[in-house]
Amino acid sequence: MKNILAVILAGGKGTRLEPLTRDRAKPAVPFGGLYRIIDFTLSNCINSSFRKILLLTQYKAMSLDRHINLGWRHYFNREMGEFIDVVPPQQRIDEQWYQGTADAVYQNIYVLEKERPEYVVILAGDHIYKMNYESMVQYHQETKADLTVGVLRVTPQEGTQFGIVQVDTENRIIGFQEKPANPRTIPGDDAHCLGSMGIYVFTARFLFEQLCRDATKTGSRHDFGRDIIPAIIDTHKVVAFPFRDENRKSDAYWRDVGTLDAYYEANMDLISVDPLLNLYDDTWPIRTFQANIPPPKFVFGSRGEQDRCGRAIDSVVCQGTIISGGLVERSIVGPLCRVNSYSHVADSILFEGVDIGRHSRVKRCIIDKGVKVPAGVEIGYDLELDRRRGFTISDNGIVVIAKDDGLEHMLQQGRG
Incomplete structure (x- = not known):
């Protein structure tokens, strides 16, 4: 036309x-x-x-x-x-x-x-x-x-x-x-x-x-x-x-x-099993920039230990991401992320390059590009604590962490 x-x-x-x-x-x-x-x-x-x-x-x-x-x-x-x-x-x-x-x-x-x-x-x-x-x-x-x-x-x-x-x-x-x-x-x-x-x-x-x-x-x-x-x-x-x-x-x-x-x-x-928005319909494709990066990978932290198995359940996991002994549930994980051993990501959205440290837990979070969550940290489980840390909390209790926010310093401040 x-x-x-x-x-x-x-x-x-x-x-x-x-x-x-x-x-x-x-x-x-x-x-x-x-x-x-x-x-x-x-x-x-x-x-x-x-x-x-x-x-x-x-x-x-x-x-x-x-x-x-x-x-x-x-x-x-x-x-x-x-x-x-x-x-x-x-x-x-x-x-x-x-x-x-x-x-x-x-x-x-x-x-x-x-x-x-x-x-x-x-x-x-x-x-x-x-x-x-x-x-x-x-x-x-x-x-x-x-x-x-x-x-x-x-x-x-x-x-x-x-x-x-x-x-x-x-x-x-x-x-x-x-x-x-x-x-x-x-x-x-x-x-x-x-x-x-x-x-x-x-x-x-x-x-x-x-x-x-x-x-x-x-x-x-x-x-x-x-x-x-x-x-x-x-x-x-x-x-x-x-x-x-x-x-x-x-x-x-x-x-x-x-x-x-x-x-x-x-x-x-x-x-969801049958999502309202169909991204898999090749008759009306949704296009975007496709970077030249490897496919996602799921690996065990240690063989035989079920709780350290790299798993993603009911989730979208993008290319370049490594689920290394961590568990991802009901979440969207962007490209080039890393979810390390004993960590747990639930009901969350991770942008490109997010790194979830060992033994960390995040729930109902939106985490912006390149954020590194330190080992042993919990986010989204205590909203009052997250407010003291300086995180943005939505009306429905979604915790949002911006990129370049000085996350480690904010976490230390929240402990006080």
Whole structure:
């Protein structure tokens, strides 16, 4: 689809995911051991035959930029007009940081116009789902819409965190509420609302006109959901496109992993016998950077001692990891980790290069890249102790250890 330009918004701070976003953008946070959050949106683009992609970044973008260079550039042939370009704030129009989602696109309007697209697809880079965007563009063409908004069914409780749309019998949007306290339900279905997915298909010329209009509007927050959509639903054709899940499960899968607990639960989805998110479907592959490292290995600490057997049960274990006489249960272990003898990892997420020392125990933890847990340490068993140590504790009691946190010093402080 040569006349389509995909624009992925990947510039959010991700403050609710701190400390995981202390040194990286939210879309660059690891997910499922092997992937980054951004990989799902990018894989959807590739699987939808989108070959022109702009990735708009802002905060702490170095890790994300490196991931794109290592894992994604080779999918595109510049000589054939294909590209994935990481675009940092250039302040060509304004000297401020991006003020909202619409402002992020507006400040790069010259980059978009240069490509002369017929349609522009606006995407968020921080959600986990599978979707064929091409079918949404086709729906946009068939309905002759000015704007098409991707929507999914959510409960009224969930709807408080979404932009909520109201539609008529032909799926034309006739009302829009941004994160309302009392979301309007679907007529005839009081148990569900229609929530905006933050996915938009614009006819390009119309998009440019609306961005320029909004940029000069006093009091605008320059946001698609808060400003652009409400301003045009009465004067232009704005339609809703119901989410069509490519996950091939009985229930549609879409996750916003914007909080530590939501991130943890989405990862834990992957370790069940029949996970809600199917990563093993070769008809809709999820791509990422694959480093040239050896396969995982499970070894005994000492032959014949069952409690020292290197084991992983109901877990995801990535390449390069060595389970050396330790036990891993219901966990996701990233690449190049080491779980040493007599140690126990349970219900946890280990990022790349984590080292769990001998006789250590961690439970319900998220441990960031390269952290070395000293021998004989327990984390996640006494939350009050973990708070005194200075660890981040989520609302649901997940202990999060950031990289470069001076772990040994924090552990010593906690003993006092």
